[in-house]
Amino acid sequence: MYVLENVPLPAYSTMRVGGNARYLADIANAHEISDAVAFAEEKQVPILMIGSGSNVIWRDEGFEGLVLVNKIPGFDISSFDDSASYVTIGAGEDWDSVVERTVSAGLSGIEQLSLIPGTAGATPVQNVGAYGQEISNVLMTLQAYDLHEKTLVTMTASDCEFGYRTSRFKTSDRDRFLITSISLILSKRPPIPPFYHAVDQYLKKNDISEHSATNIRKAVIDIRKSKLPDPASVNNAGSFFKNPYIVRSKLTQLRADYPDIAYWDVDEYNVKLSAAWLIEQAGFKSAQDDETGMATWPTQPLVLVNQHAKTTAQVLAFRDKIAGAVQEKFSVELEQEPELLP
Secondary structure: OOOEEEEEHHHHOOOOOOOEEEEEEEEOOOOHHHHHHHHHHHHOOOEEEEOOOOOEEEOOOOEEEEEEEEOOOOEEEEEOOOOEEEEEEEOOOEHHHHHHHHHHOOOEOOHHHOOOOOEHHHOOOOOOEEOOEEHHHOEEEEEEEEOOOOEEEEEEHHHHOOEOOEOOOOOOOOOOEEEEEEEEEEEOOOOOOOOOHHHHHHHHHOOOOOOOHHHHHHHHHHHHHHHOOOOOOOOEEEEOEOOOEEEHHHHHHHHHHOOOOOEEEOOOOEEEEOHHHHHHHHHHOOOEEOOOOEEEEOOEEEEEEEOOOOOHHHHHHHHHHHHHHHHHHHOOOOOEOOEEEO
């Protein structure tokens, strides 16, 4: 393990802002974590682990500790039974490459999570989801280093306390576990409809009747490319706000004033609102803010783009403008999705 000092963190976040890390090192296997822990204890500093930085925003103060960049490789498929396969993936693997390999192997279950930036180890942290699929639907186990017990542990999906875009790794046990690998159970059978509305519309428009994982993956990639910027070329952290949950009585009140409000049923008591719809109606469709150097992406206002912001404070100021406008207009609170570190 080679440790760098005073490393600028904008290079480790696709929003491209933040301060410096006191120390930073790449981790190539689970055993190196023990060396990292020993180093951090010697220096008396905390530890954080990241993947590609596609869902994190660093504070301007930086991090007076050791940042570990997860580069742990690994990809193995083994048969589970006649209808499913077990796939074990190193936490540092590029997530979309993982999806591509599983689809090429004739497996389904994560094809609608195509083109999501980041690493495999980051997917359980926020329970990554898109177009009707979530990683919690297919995760069997994961391996992680427990910083409290100083040992590798295996956790089942039920141990992870998954929720909508969250898990225990973001809440009750934030910064305790460093994920080293994940294991998924994927189907050997084609995806089964009904599909998410946008995917279904794509299939109909393109006269695609074969519901293979390959075709669904292509549909999702084309949809995402038409709506979302590539973080490799446009500074952004993906969807910046979660779709808010509200009770049905609140929806009834909102529909009285906004009959075309976009929402989805969750259960008999709750619905989920479209954060993108709320943001557009609050006046932030294709918005450009000269004061902060930030903007919303023209085809998806959930994506906040760093056009020329130099600080995290500017990013958060733009966030607050949007959230404040939505709160004032609809009395609905928007919650940030990317992690603000440390």
